[in-house]
Amino acid sequence: MSAIVAALSSSAAGASESSEPPVLVMYEKVGMSGKQVTFNGPVADIDVRYPFHSTTIKSGRWEICTRNDFKGACMDVDAGTEIVSLKKEFGFFARVRSLRPIEEAAPAAALAEAPTQPEIISAPVIAAAASADDAPVQPVASAEAVLRGHSAHFFKTPMFNGKAIDAGDKGAAKDFCREAGFDEVEFADSVLSEGRRVVGDLLCTDPLVSP
Known part of the structure; x- marks a missing residue:
């Protein structure tokens, strides 16, 4: 690009x-x-x-x-x-x-x-993604039961690029919170979805205030 x-x-x-x-x-x-x-x-x-x-x-x-x-x-x-x-x-x-x-x-x-x-104006010049795996991950949450406060945000069944977060990946929930603008995972539980365990309820806290 x-x-x-x-x-x-x-x-x-x-x-x-x-x-x-x-x-x-x-x-x-x-x-x-x-x-x-x-x-x-x-x-x-x-x-x-x-x-x-x-x-x-x-x-x-x-x-x-x-x-x-x-x-x-x-x-x-x-x-x-x-x-x-x-x-x-x-x-x-x-x-x-x-x-x-x-x-x-x-x-x-x-x-x-x-x-x-x-x-x-940033370097290097942005290039088109070589594959879907190279595309930037965007946090998405279910439209249901999303609650936002001053310093915390609750997500029901959060997803990365349309896929539910694997509950076995301990760093994935924190990566999601950071993409959403928060630094910590206060609470996360798992649910069974299509035969695998995924993150169900996720509470992100501590807003990021610096890079």
Whole structure:
């Protein structure tokens, strides 16, 4: 997969030389770590294959939304803001899909004609996965009985990429919690599913606050 090339919006080009252009950096993992994607203009449909888990607002004021065309749940954030876990702000199943500098907010129809694209600034350049095993693991939980608190999250039958977690793999439950933005496994039990033991109830605690 080739790197995505960024283009400055025309409105930013017309801004005064003394004003600092808006810049926002999204990160692949919680705590501002992993691959980085830098945005300097509005993007109505973010085309990056992995979800963002944290962000830093370098300059300007931004609107971040969970649906395309700046819809869904949206958040306004100012320069200097760091969000260590976007899923704690928007919910575990949400994903940032559009964003824009508030000063440069434009109608969605105009953005569709000439969308600004983000720039991959981290090295090495992202390459397509050689196989399904190489693809990044994404935590998913059953839609039933998911309970979220300030410093803990309960999951019923959590899954990695559509597969229930093997109860015999002692590190898998903690890996799931870390992908979800938590550092510890407070409680985990097992259930029998299709002839094998898998993690049934999982309680993750201690939010990650640094990479």
